[in-house]
Amino acid sequence: MPHLENMTSDICTGCSACEKICPRSAIQLTADQEGFLVPQNRCENM
Numbered sequence: 001m002p003h004l005e006n007m008t009s010d011i012c013t014g015c016s017a018c019e020k021i022c023p024r025s026a027i028q029l030t031a032d033q034e035g036f037l038v039p040q041n042r043c044e045n046m
Contacts, residue, residue, distance in 0.1 A: 012038055 014037035019027045026043035 014038070 014029065016029055016037070018039050019029055024043060026041060028040050028042055029037040030040050032038050
């Protein structure tokens with residue numbers, strides 16, 4: 001599985017699996033300009 005930093009829209013399906021398995025709850029799915037859910041890494045802010 002690619003690291004979140006390398007995640008691109010052609011790989012990410014918006015399934016929220018990364019958000020659910022993150023042990024620090026540091027991933028949040030947000031809608032992009034087209035309305036597709038993409039992961040945002042908030043780990044640096046924690």
